Structures are given as structure tokens and as C-alpha cells.
Amino acid sequence: MLDFDMGKYAVYVWPAWGISGVVLAALAVRAVTAARRWSAELKRLEADPK
């Protein structure tokens, strides 16, 4: 069974997992948003005849 009771180590375990989750999520969001932004800019430039 899943055990989320970290006992006396909860103050160490949850911050370690929390920081890891936040940093990895930020990496994913940055990678995907940058990909979309530059693709949109390339499409705009290619569509613009001037």
C-alpha cells in the first residue's frame, strides 16, 4: 500500500520531493512554451512576403 506518512522525516522528505517536482515542471513548461513561441514566429515570418 502507498504510505505517505513520513513520520519524523516528513519535514525533509516533502520539501525534497516538492522542490524536485517544481524544478522538473518548470523545465517541461519552459521547453514546450519556447518551442511553441519560436514555431509561431517562424510561421509568421514565412507567411509575411516582405
Place this chain on the structure above:
Amino acid sequence: MFGLANPDRFARFTAPLVPVLWGLAAVLFAVGIWFSFIAPEDYQQGDAVRIMFVHVPAASVGLMIYGALGVSSFFALVFRHPLADAAARAAALPGAAYTLLALVTGSIWGKPMWGTWWEWGDARLMSELILLLFYIGYMALRASIDDEAKAARAAAVLGLVGLINLPIVKFSVDWWNTLHQPASLLRADGPSVAEGMLVPLLVMMGAYLVFFLAVWITAIRTEIVRRRVVSLRARKALEA
């Protein structure tokens, strides 16, 4: 294989691969988190052992990423290949993030286990900190030079120099007396980790590795697009 070194071919080849990598990373993380919280407590570390399931993957994959950055820098410097330079550049941020996570989660684990957040005289801790400084230095150097070709060359040299630090990080626990425990996974006589903890550790390592590949390949593709945008803007500015 070398055909993929062409940016256009690389972009076409990786287009269907990217969503697969993101999906696989999500599945591996879900399974890894599940295993991490059904694993038994360690008889010495108690529940603090669960910090290892995020610390060890961040540290080992963070080290591998620098290897990828260094090898890419070599190809960028020697063969002046634009895709190799894009690969090195795209590896720097996730590598720095992983190394930072290794340092922070290791420090959080160290407080209840060693009785200290940080030990300046410890070879593993210091060589890992130097690894983070190489990543930061690489990104700062690129950002500080306006001419992209010059920035790429200077950063590639720094990227190559940083390779010297990789064996120091890996073998620091064998070469010097450190607080940090010796290698417990990559050993000549096999892993010394109990099976109940080895499975979540290996699944989480797989998750961190595949997640990095997803971020890296997405970022390389973005860099190819960014360079097209820069050259298109320059051409349009000339024509105007």
C-alpha cells in the same frame, strides 16, 4: 546515424519521437512515484531513504548530461557542426537544473543523516558544486558574447574543459575520505541496494533520463527553429 547530423533531417526524424518521449517520461514518473511510496522504510534511514529516489537520479543523470554537453562541444569545436552546438547549448539548462536538484536534495537528506546541511571539505559535495558552476559558467559565457559563432566556440572550449571534472565527481568517494557513501549502484560486484529500494531507484532513474531526453530533443528542435528565425530576420532586414 551521421545523416541525422543534418538539422532538417534531425527535425524530421525527431518529430514523431518527441511526444513518445514526453508520454514515456510521464508513465515512468507515475510508476516511479508509486514504487517510491510503497517501498519499505530503511532500517537505518527510516523514511528519509525516499529522498534518495529523487536525489540519486538527479545526480547521476546530471553527470551524464555534462558528458553529452562535453561530447557535443567537441564535435562543435572540431567539426564546427551547427547541430552539435545546438545540442550542447540545449543540454546546459536541464543539466544545471538536475545538478542543482542533486545538491539541494542531498543537503536536505544530509541534515537528518549526517547532522549537517553542507560540508565544505567533502570531495563529492565540492566536485558536484564545481559541476554546477561549469554549467552556470557555460550558460553565462554564451549569454555574454553577442556574436553567436564566437560564443559557440568559447562555450565549446569551456564545455570540453569541464569534462575533466566528471571522473573527479564519480570517483571522489573512492579517492578521498568523504562523508558521502561510496558507489552503491555502479559497482564491480553489482548493486549493494536492497531489492525493495533498488526497483523504485531504477524506475526513477529511467524517468529522469527519459524526461531529460524529452526536454533536450525539444530544446534542440527549438534551437534549429530559432536559428531559422534569426537568419530569416537578417535576410528580410537586408532586403528592406
